[in-house]
Amino acid sequence: MSDMSFHLGEGSVRIEFDEGLYPKDAIYGAAYVFIDRCWVHLDRAGDRRIQVTLKAKKPGADTQIYAGEFQNELLGQAWRLRIVEENKKLVESITARALGGAAGPPGLDELLAMDIGEETAFEDPLGIAMSWEEKYKKKGKGEGAKAEAEDASEGASGGEKAS
Amino acid sequence: MTGLSTLFTELGSAAKAPTGLVPFRFREVGGDILLTNFLGDWLFVTQDEFRALTRGELDSASPLHDKLASRNFLREGLDQAKAAERIAYKKRFLNWGPNLHIAVVTLRCNETCVYCHASRANMDAVHTDMTPEIGEKVVDLMLQSTSPSVTLEFQGGEPLANFPVMKHVIEYALARNRAYGKGLEFTMVSNLAMMDEEKLAFLVDRKVQICTSIDGPEHLHTKQRILAGGNAHREAVKWIERINKAYIDIGLDPTLYHVEALLTTTREALKYPKEIVDTYVGLGCRAIFLRPVDPFGFAGRTAQIVEYDRAAYNDFYRTAVEHILDLNRRGEQVLERYGSIFLTKILGDDDPNFLDIRSPSGSGIGALAYNYDGKIFSSDEGRMMYETGDPAFQIGDVFTSTYRSLMKHETVRALVMASIRDVQPDCVNCTYTPYCGVQPEHSYRTQGTIFGRMRESTLCAVHKGIQDFLFDKLRENDPKTVEILQRWTTVRARTHFIHASSAS
Ligand code: SF4
Numbered sequence: 001m002s003d004m005s006f007h008l009g010e011g012s013v014r015i016e017f018d019e020g021l022y023p024k025d026a027i028y029g030a031a032y033v034f035i036d037r038c039w040v041h042l043d044r045a046g047d048r049r050i051q052v053t054l055k056a057k058k059p060g061a062d063t064q065i066y067a068g069e070f071q072n073e074l075l076g077q078a079w080r081l082r083i084v085e086e087n088k089k090l091v092e093s094i095t096a097r098a099l100g101g102a103a104g105p106p107g108l109d110e111l112l113a114m115d116i117g118e119e120t121a122f123e124d125p126l127g128i129a130m131s132w133e134e135k136y137k138k139k140g141k142g143e144g145a146k147a148e149a150e151d152a153s154e155g156a157s158g159g160e161k162a163s
Numbered sequence: 164m165t166g167l168s169t170l171f172t173e174l175g176s177a178a179k180a181p182t183g184l185v186p187f188r189f190r191e192v193g194g195d196i197l198l199t200n201f202l203g204d205w206l207f208v209t210q211d212e213f214r215a216l217t218r219g220e221l222d223s224a225s226p227l228h229d230k231l232a233s234r235n236f237l238r239e240g241l242d243q244a245k246a247a248e249r250i251a252y253k254k255r256f257l258n259w260g261p262n263l264h265i266a267v268v269t270l271r272c273n274e275t276c277v278y279c280h281a282s283r284a285n286m287d288a289v290h291t292d293m294t295p296e297i298g299e300k301v302v303d304l305m306l307q308s309t310s311p312s313v314t315l316e317f318q319g320g321e322p323l324a325n326f327p328v329m330k331h332v333i334e335y336a337l338a339r340n341r342a343y344g345k346g347l348e349f350t351m352v353s354n355l356a357m358m359d360e361e362k363l364a365f366l367v368d369r370k371v372q373i374c375t376s377i378d379g380p381e382h383l384h385t386k387q388r389i390l391a392g393g394n395a396h397r398e399a400v401k402w403i404e405r406i407n408k409a410y411i412d413i414g415l416d417p418t419l420y421h422v423e424a425l426l427t428t429t430r431e432a433l434k435y436p437k438e439i440v441d442t443y444v445g446l447g448c449r450a451i452f453l454r455p456v457d458p459f460g461f462a463g464r465t466a467q468i469v470e471y472d473r474a475a476y477n478d479f480y481r482t483a484v485e486h487i488l489d490l491n492r493r494g495e496q497v498l499e500r501y502g503s504i505f506l507t508k509i510l511g512d513d514d515p516n517f518l519d520i521r522s523p524s525g526s527g528i529g530a531l532a533y534n535y536d537g538k539i540f541s542s543d544e545g546r547m548m549y550e551t552g553d554p555a556f557q558i559g560d561v562f563t564s565t566y567r568s569l570m571k572h573e574t575v576r577a578l579v580m581a582s583i584r585d586v587q588p589d590c591v592n593c594t595y596t597p598y599c600g601v602q603p604e605h606s607y608r609t610q611g612t613i614f615g616r617m618r619e620s621t622l623c624a625v626h627k628g629i630q631d632f633l634f635d636k637l638r639e640n641d642p643k644t645v646e647i648l649q650r651w652t653t654v655r656a657r658t659h660f661i662h663a664s665s666a667s
Contacts (some may be wrong), residue, residue: 011317036553076616079588087586094257094523095452098579100317102260102528104309110567 005125006067012038012055013063015070026077027052033073038066179219182232183238189213190594193635202246203253203508203597204234207638228521249512256529260309260570263330263518263530265316265543266301266332269325270535270550274354276388277574278427278469279460282547283320292325293535298332298647300561301533302339307566312346312661317371319395320535322355333369337662347662351375352425355402356390363402367409368434370660375399377424379432379439387429390650399424403446418496418657421447428455428479432469436483444490451487452500453480455625460607473621477628484632501629503651508598509633511652518542520600520626524582525559527575537561540577544604545623558603563660578603581613589617595630 004017022030031040031052038054054066084091100155171178185638187200190532199205208216212227221228229374235246270284270291284291293301304315317329317334333349333436340347349371366373378384378398384396403422410420426432426441432439455476456469482501490499493592507515518525527541537560540546545556545665558572581603584590590599605622606615617623 029612036611055320072616072619073612074590076614080586080614083586083588085593091583091586094254094583095576095579097254098257098523098528099570099576101258101565102309102575104260106567107307162480 004050006064008063008067011059011061011063013053013067015054015067016045016049018148019048022074023081026074026081029077030070030073034070040077053085061151063117171216174217178217181216181219181221182557183221183237184236185241187236188592188594188596191617191629195638197634197638198236199594199597200234200236201597202235202249205511205634206230206234206236207587208659218540229481253508253512253514256514256521256525257523258406259311259313260566261305261310261525261527261529261531262310262312262516263314263316263525264301264305264308264531265318265532266293266298267318267320267533267535267546268298268329268332270321271318272319272321272354273356273390274321274395275391276383277387279458282318282460290322291535293328293537295328295331297533297561298328298336299535299537300537301535302332302336302505304531304539304561304564304569305336306339306343308345310345312348314350315349316350316352318352321354321357322351322433323353323355323362324356326362330365333371337369340662348372348660352376354388354390354395354397354399356393358405359404361388363406363409367413369408370662372423372657372660373406374423374425375403376427377442377448377491378429379435380442380611383432383435383439384665387427399637400446406570407447409622415659417447419657420659421449422449424448425452428453428476429459429469430456431469431477433479435472436479437486440486440490440497441484444495449496450498450503452629453483454501455621457605458621459543459544459551459604462507473624473628476625477632480625480629481632488644488647491650492643496650498651502633502648503654505598505630505633506648507652507654509630509637510649513652515654517600519602519605522582522584522596522600523579524600525558525601526578526582526603527572528570529649531569533561535554537563541575542602542604543642544602544608548604555607557584578613581606581615587614587617589623593627595627598630599626601626 003021007014007016027042027050031042034054036039036057037058040054043051043053052070053155054063054070056063056066078126185200187198189199190197192207195207195209195383197205208227208230215221215227221231226277228237232240233239236309249372263511269284270282271286271288272283273286275283297538302315305315311666315332317332319325322329329351336347336349349369350373351366351371352374355375377390377396378387381394381396383400385394388395390398403424403434407417411417423444426439426443440451455473457464458470480501484502487497504517504520514521516525516529518529521529525542526545530542532540532543532546534540534546534549538546538557539559539561540549541556549557556574557559558574559569581587582601584596584599584601590596593599601615601617601620601622603613603615606620607613609621610616610619615623633648636648
């Protein structure tokens, strides 16, 4: 059996292919593109074969075109997955810069709307409210300095609770 | 000599990756090979030179070596700090949020146009008028943008149909901006048929830039834009002349300050490239934007009337721009906007921040569109899709959304990621990636996905066609033509229209 086959039906087209041809995410992505025009059905057609049925929502649609478009979209989705995988850092840094620049820092309204309840209001993750003795009482000389450095590095890496 | 298509087959195993070069992309343009690198530098090499490169041959004493070095194609000697600085400068638009805020103050319109259905309602549909309260909320959100300057663009429908609210919003924005101190501009896109002296006096006094639609010569314009009981073209022309005179009367330079007009290139318009250009020049316009018809304003059968093959559009574009270049050679100062946007990137080493041709696109992070009912969209195109029944690009509303919630909306994030050209199939290998951009809403509308399939995208075909044309001109290197194209990269700022940015 060839790697990909088509069966035109009444207002629908069934596409079958080897499941090893494309990553699953690409198949889902490509199928999803058609949901405004078609009823989309994904199934397994025997041993390691995927079956996608596109049934046109409107009568008279050229389903052969859908079949071709689906193949092109599959290829595009698979390629994009590969490119994004290879360029993850670039995408993340551009997106972060764009959204950070557009959103700006939180304003007063947002700070006021933050969840500062009884449970969170008196949390002291950095130990700012503690006395020096309380903070370092169990540590000997020298260890305190190390602990300080650790605290500092944890703070720099994203503000997770140090406690 | 064979072209690029057979080169690598001929070479077979003799093909060798050239060493010492930065990553670059290539394309055959007019018989030579265009190379572009990630910085946006470009260079033409002959087919023989390119063949030598593909065999891994690059003699350090050759003129080709010098040429490549002078355009930053060689790793050795590349000033990395300067390269990083150039990229950061060109992408500086990422440092701030939306500059363009489109307020649809009404859907009512007094004209009926062949390419516009989604964005209009009949004149009695007063329920599609924006209220003053919604208008104020639009201003409040706009002024929270991290952008130091903002433009509020009034659109419709026909915005003059809801002039009282437009007036109120302008006064409110001027008053509120005293606390923000932003560079504030107003623009109105109108067919001008509802203009009168009183409205004009207000608009000139409040420095509202006026932009209108001209579809070309009268016979074409009136065929496509029906004004009940009148002639849409004559009305527009009459008011363009009157407004331009008003600018002269207050001492503004008419070469810089005049009504701007927008073209929508329909299938019918393709027949008249030169006549359209001449109409614009005759009206005193210095910039013509040869925009192909977009797929947002209409649906179904209308598409078959106004749509066309993009190869036909590219022929139209070439003929029209050749004519514009001829006019320039005869002393007329007129430019084509598409050309000017791409040339600013290609020759000017800058990005003019045109929202639909940048990477990532300006959807959400560069512009917001506010519907008459207060709903907010990532772009005006997204808003039009909502009007045809698809809310995919609604990111909030003026009643409940905060500015930051809009910017952090998952749709905005997706639109940013989908419009980074360097990581899209096809674009990743395309020679024009450093200069290109595609609005993801367009891909969604035409192909059902915000990522799009560029090989089948009409927008990609247009962008490729235009850049092929421009690069071919640069390859021919006719001094007069290059001088004209170089001039198109310099856009003079219209400072008169900027309201002072000093906060009180
Ligand atoms: S949209 Fe088309 S022309 Fe533009 S970079 Fe992508 S492939 Fe190239």
